Each structure stands twice: as structure tokens, then as C-alpha cells.
Amino acid sequence: MADHIDLLKSLRQITQAIELYSERLLKETGLTSPHLLVLQAVSVRGREKPSEIARAVNLSQGTITSIVDNLARAGLVDRERSAGDKRAIEVVVTDAGRVRLEDAPAPLQHDFLTRFGALADWETSLLVSSVQRLAGMIQADGLDAAPILEIGDLSPDEPKHPA
Template sequence: MDRTDKSLIALRRILRATELYGRRLAKEAGLTAVQLRVLQIVAESGRSTPKELSDRMGVTQATITALINKLERKGLLTRQRSETDRRQTNLMVTAEGHAKVDDAPDPLQQRYVQQFEAMEDWEQAMMVSVLERLAGMLDAEEIDASPVLTVGEISSHGKV
């Protein structure tokens, strides 16, 4: 087998692992990986603003608003006007949202992060370089994407 085939197999395995995790998460928690990550971020801090989420996840305000709306409709997140700045909205995870976070399967990206951070600095730099090059080869460097390993829920504009 040549290197081209080996590289395509490795890429397919990554995509497949992400897809399988997404299916498991949807089945067990009824959430997408991105929705779970939003809940995790808000739960970690106790409260968050849409702007903070947008900045932290590296996606547009419109993308975050759509995610917040879905989580609010599911009763997992609530919005509350800030007492100090009436123009600002604070987000808080409901009791049901906390239960979803606690019961969700171990996120795929947590396993990746743990192993990536255990690598030597030069290995991390090489990995980032290779992944950025791969994104460029697939004309994907301009796609709006959060640091969440997921498939699906991508709009026609490439937003998560």
C-alpha cells in the first residue's frame, strides 16, 4: 500500500471516529458534541455570555445564538439579563443541563487534548503544521469551526 492510500485511510479513520462519537453522544445524551461543549463551558464558569462563548469556541455570534436557542428550547440553558449591564445577557445551565453534562460519554476531544498536551513541544508544533496543511489541501482553512471534534450541524456557509 502506498503513502497516499495510507494517508487517506488515516483521514477516514479520524472522520469515522468523530462520526461514531457523535452518534453515541446523540443516543446517550440527546446532544451534539458542539451543544455539549457549550453546556460544559457555561457549567465550568457558572455563567457565561454569548460573546464569551463565541470567542472561546472560535465561531460567530450567529452560530452561538443558534446553539443557545436550541439548548434553551431543550430546557438545558437559561438566559438572564445582567444586573450590572442591562444590555448583556448571562447564560446559565439548568439542573437538567448539568445532568446532561455529568451523564454524557467522555468527549472525544478530551482524549485528544490529554494525549496532545502530553506530547513534546516539537511534536505538537509538527502536528499543528500537518493538520493546517491538510486543511489547506482540502480548501478548508476558511471554514468557521470550533475546537470541537464533531460532524454534522454544518450550515451551507460552513458554520458549525
């Protein structure tokens, strides 16, 4: 009988961990997790087409467009014409974007994926099937969800990282 209480408690702890990380990230950097992931992906590659960013961070093209719009409004990225194909637009990180990345913590899923990758194959299979079953039990298995732990928008009234 207490098993369901333990399960619900664990689910709430996961939700709280995601919320706390998101609040900390937003407070420290003014970025949400997807914004940070996109900024990091572009920074690593130097310049990137939006379609390539979408593949790199496993988000839809529409979501990437929205995130890049927000990052551009915040002065963290610029859009530039590709040198090789003048029709193509590439995203580049600005100096302000590089400053923002310097002190940013690792994305929440980074530590999770490191620990998850250290598990035995049987453990990963058990966890994946169990969590998929849980998603089905709360009727969330049909939702379109990116493999990142938090999504949000930047807005002008959010705290900005000190320069």
C-alpha cells in the same frame, strides 16, 4: 505507492472516529459536541454572557446564539437579565441541563488535546504543519472551522436523555 493508501485510510479513520463519537454523544445525551461544550462552559461559570461563551469555546457569536437558542428550546438553559446590567442577558444552566451533563462523556477533543499536549515540541510542530498541508491539499484550508471536532443542531425529534 502504498503511502497514499495509508494516508487516505488514516484520514477515513479520523472521520469515522468523529462520526462514531458524535452518534454516541447524541444517543446518550441528545446533544452534539458544540451543544455539550457550551452547556459545560456555562455550567462551570454559573452564568455567562453569550459573548463570553463565544470566547470560552472559540465559536462565533452567531453560532453561540444558535446553540443557546437550541439549548433553551430543549429546556437545558435559560436566559436571564444580568443583576449588574439589566440590559445584558446571561445564560444559566437549568436543573435539566445539569442532569444532562452528569452522564455526558468528555468532548472528543479533550482526550486528543491531553495526548497532543504530552508530545514533544517538534512533534506538535510537525503534526500541525502536516495537517495544515493536508487541509490545503483537499482545498479545505480556506474553510472557516471552529477548533471542535463536530458541529450540529439539536432538533425536537432527536433522542432525549432519560431523566
